[in-house]
Amino acid sequence: MLKFLCQCALVVCLPFSAVAHGATVLFLNPGHADETFWVSYSQFMQAAAKNLHLQLQIRYADRSAPTAVAQAREALKGEVRPDYLVFVNEEYIAPQILRMAKDSGVKLFMVNNALTPEQLSLVGPELERDPYWIGSMVANDEEAGYLMLSEIIRQHGPVSAGQSVDLLAFSGPKNTPAAQLREKGLYRALAEHPEVRLRQRVYGEWNKNRAYDQATLLLKRYPATALIWSANDEMAFGAMQAAQEAGKVVGRDVLFSAVNSSIPALEARIDGRLSALVGGHFTLGGWAMVLIGDDAKGIDISQFGGRNRKVPLLQLIDRQQAQHLLVQVRSETWQVPFARLSAQGKPASWHYPFSLNTVLQAP
CATH class of the missing domain: 3.40.50.2300 (Response regulator)
Known part of the structure; x- marks a missing residue:
């Protein structure tokens, strides 16, 4: 490189x-x-x-x-x-x-x-x-947002009647069309899965450190979080670090999704830390x-x-x-x-x- x-x-x-x-x-x-x-x-x-x-x-x-x-x-x-x-x-x-x-x-x-x-x-x-x-x-950014969430919901599996699955979402900058479209896909997938409860959506600005700070607070606020959707890989890794520090086993206790084809993202998809990766x-x-x-x-x-x-x-x-x-x-x-x-x-x-x-x- x-x-x-x-x-x-x-x-x-x-x-x-x-x-x-x-x-x-x-x-x-x-x-x-x-x-x-x-x-x-x-x-x-x-x-x-x-x-x-x-x-x-x-x-x-x-x-x-x-x-x-x-x-x-x-x-x-x-x-x-x-x-x-x-x-x-x-x-x-x-x-x-x-x-x-x-x-x-x-x-x-x-x-x-x-x-x-x-x-x-x-x-x-x-x-x-x-x-x-x-x-x-x-x-196809809207489709990317939809595919990511749909896949980690599929991997999580069904829940009992009356139960729900907690989700956190990390979007990109508010004024970037690609981020907005991925977020639109997120909400399309959510509409198909009423059992998934979006606890909070934040703007991580594509930044790992910002997402880490946000996730550190959000995981304390919503300790039952089982799914984390991220509009890029950097934010996923920031949230992943926060989850590990909170005692969560990544890929088991919390399933992560991300967008990108970077070396760290591809490695994380291979070893299972990223349960869903969209790239191209x-x-x-x-x-x-x-x-x-x-x-x-x-x-x-x-x-x-x-x-x-x-x-x-x-x-x-x-x-x-x-x-x-x-x-x-x-x-x-x-x-x-x-x-x-x-x-x-x-x-x-x-x-x-x-x-x-x-x-x-x-x-």
Whole structure:
């Protein structure tokens, strides 16, 4: 992982003018350069770019919306501009970036968090007519939230008539669409299981330490807690630490679920500390590179699935799948044939085969 970070830092420092060939792409990564999820995300994205002969640079915003907006302004208003800008609608910054991009000549693609209905109403239909707007791609976050809770309820098993099961939930930031959708899935699963009682839902902000502090208090308040739902792995691990300190046996007394495909999450799924793990959305950036590569070839990617895509990337990962993914994540190599996923030469009925299974089936 350290080797990759060093390589990534080197790529970030190269000016676009130094690139010898291929379309240039700048990705505004909203996370930290040492943040597990966003590092694996960037790693997969870099592997795709290399395979597709795209020149990718990555800048980290360190979880700061003002920093991300400033980085976008520099890219869109500066003298040397990328051919494509890829960004995330984290903390609702997309409309600002879209306004800045006007007349910049830079093509835009959004990943992970799409425009909210309110934002769409502000931006207006003109966005869909903008030739520089390539589109967006998001994962099935609502389904992820639903799958996680449904699975740990299934593993818990039925309860006697008149009895209930206590649940705690750790959601992400209030103003992040992906977190909101995962929470929506949580409530859909709850509606199907009246025997499960949600004792409290808190906002852990994706942060392990914050979730640990919250869980320490909540487990004292609700000592019968048997299920803990977390919108990412870091919060799950924070709550897991608190549960262990409270004398609970993780995986027996309390069942945990989480989202992500980090090394710790995959290891926890293999050894049973995570009873349910949903992953796959770390691949979004890599699939975006496939779409951008086709656009750079002059292919109308909207003909193969539309401009704005919701891809069913997030799925439950069993222990065998976790072991397969763990080998690839640890080796920092991805043997995915990205170039073969191009729409070039494909019939009109063809759709891009983006899924976690594409990764799992790679050697």
